[in-house]
Amino acid sequence: MPMTPKTLCHIVAGPLGVGKTSAILHYLRDHGARQRIGVLVNDFGPVGLDSTTLAAEAPTTKVINVPGGCICCTMLATLPESIGRMVSDQALDRLIIEPSGMATPAKVIDVLRQMERETNVSLQPVIVMLSAADFDEETLEQMPYYQMFHEAADILVFNRCDQASASKVGRAKQWADKLDPPKLRVVSTSHGQLPAELFDLSVETPHTHEPIAGAHHHHDHDPTVHPGGFVLDAGRVFDEEILRANLARIRDQGIAENRVLRLKGVFHTQVGWQSIEIANREVSMRSSAHRRDSRMEWLTQPGVVDQTRMLMEIERPLN
Ligand SMILES: Nc1nc2c(ncn2[C@@H]2O[C@H](COP(=O)(O)OP(=O)(O)O)[C@@H](O)[C@H]2O)c(=O)[nH]1
Ligand SMILES: [Mg+2]
Structure with missing residues (x-):
């Protein structure tokens, strides 16, 4: 064609x-x-x-x-x-x-x-x-x-x-x-x-996980605090209910032995684009006008949580 x-x-x-x-x-x-x-x-x-x-x-x-x-x-x-x-x-x-x-x-x-x-x-x-x-x-x-x-x-x-x-x-x-x-x-x-x-200019639409440029510059000088992040194609649609439940679990239980000190992101979900955050042990979600891509970044302690693991955690099916 x-x-x-x-x-x-x-x-x-x-x-x-x-x-x-x-x-x-x-x-x-x-x-x-x-x-x-x-x-x-x-x-x-x-x-x-x-x-x-x-x-x-x-x-x-x-x-x-x-x-x-x-x-x-x-x-x-x-x-x-x-x-x-x-x-x-x-x-x-x-x-x-x-x-x-x-x-x-x-x-x-x-x-x-x-x-x-x-x-x-x-x-x-x-x-x-x-x-x-x-x-x-x-x-x-x-x-x-x-x-x-x-x-x-x-x-x-x-x-x-x-x-x-x-x-x-x-x-x-x-x-x-x-x-x-x-x-x-x-x-x-x-x-x-x-x-x-x-x-x-064009928007790069990554099809694989990409670390957010400069994410590793965000951490303070505490060597036990580790940043992570990813950017995903806008075409990928997340399930809002799963996202919300997993964020609450991550806030309460962390990931493996790691606490999640801070997390923020924007996601394309089936109910629209959502801005999400974990701050001061609160999960918040609100609709966002952002449309470019889904992305998230976080700080964990005492260990690193990589992109693949984080993605698995936030997409983990509800039982
Ligand atoms: N002083 C000044 N006037 C401007 C500027 N940009 C636009 N204008 C004027 O502001 C008015 C509205 O501009 P327009 O382009 O029609 O705005 P729009 O409603 O966003 O389309 C027009 O009279 C323009 O000439 C600027 O940077 N400085
Ligand atoms: Mg006009």
């Missing part, structure tokens, strides 16, 4: 007015003439101003507007059809999707993941834009509206740096560099001038 070339699909998400359309326009100005690019914009209003601007400024680009509300609610059901039609009619090199600032990016990602199985689209690292001018650690960490954006990001862009002090931009980047799981890139810019290389 002949291989159809993949249509690289980019999601550019972020709060209302952060600079998403500006970023897409910037990319189109530099690359629109050399590639066949389609843009799917989703204005929250009925008029579709973004698509009008885009169509006017990038005449060689095929722009589709999904009007009236956000992709995540009203349009979610018809999104596969719009994308499918756009990809097959236009034989696109790239498709850029701008969900409205009201949309839940994770839901759009889920649609795209499903479409990857059925069509030739290939979802590229998700770009999320935040405002450097409005940077506030507490808001980003505690308000669900902002959480859903930075959690879903593979690439985090702080835009509006022209309106922020250098120290604020510095704090924003410092905060982003500490996020867990780490982002592929954290960049700061103004007026949506994203470095073009952001559109050429």
Whole structure:
């Protein structure tokens, strides 16, 4: 069977007015003439101003507007059809999707993941834009509206740096560099001038267990405390009930002779993506907007627990 070339699909998400359309326009100005690019914009209003601007400024680009509300609610059901039609009619090199600032990016990602199985689209690292001018650690960490954006990001862009002090931009980047799981890139810019290389990055989807890079740098100087970790393909789906029960057992009983001092991860489960943690002898689980891969890291004492053993422990069937 002949291989159809993949249509690289980019999601550019972020709060209302952060600079998403500006970023897409910037990319189109530099690359629109050399590639066949389609843009799917989703204005929250009925008029579709973004698509009008885009169509006017990038005449060689095929722009589709999904009007009236956000992709995540009203349009979610018809999104596969719009994308499918756009990809097959236009034989696109790239498709850029701008969900409205009201949309839940994770839901759009889920649609795209499903479409990857059925069509030739290939979802590229998700770009999320935040405002450097409005940077506030507490808001980003505690308000669900902002959480859903930075959690879903593979690439985090702080835009509006022209309106922020250098120290604020510095704090924003410092905060982003500490996020867990780490982002592929954290960049700061103004007026949506994203470095073009952001559109050429790919998410490595490991099919074997991989130690998390740098995991062994996390331990303090106690030689009896040992870190471990793994990253697994997003396509692997875990059983939430089994995961939860095994985490509780691991918290109470440890693994073999080892105590689990700390453990955290994100998992693709049959009931969605879950962020999990063992901290202060409590197990917690909550839904996460992270979509890139399942991963976990831990600290054990006094011995090492390797990836294979840990995976066996968290997937151990219930009796
Ligand atoms: N000062 C400043 N204005 C910006 C910047 N990025 C975008 N804008 C302006 O902010 C408004 C909203 O930008 P837009 O790209 O439409 O945001 P969207 O709602 O995320 O698509 C527009 O008037 C842009 O020209 C920036 O970095 N600095
Ligand atoms: Mg816009």
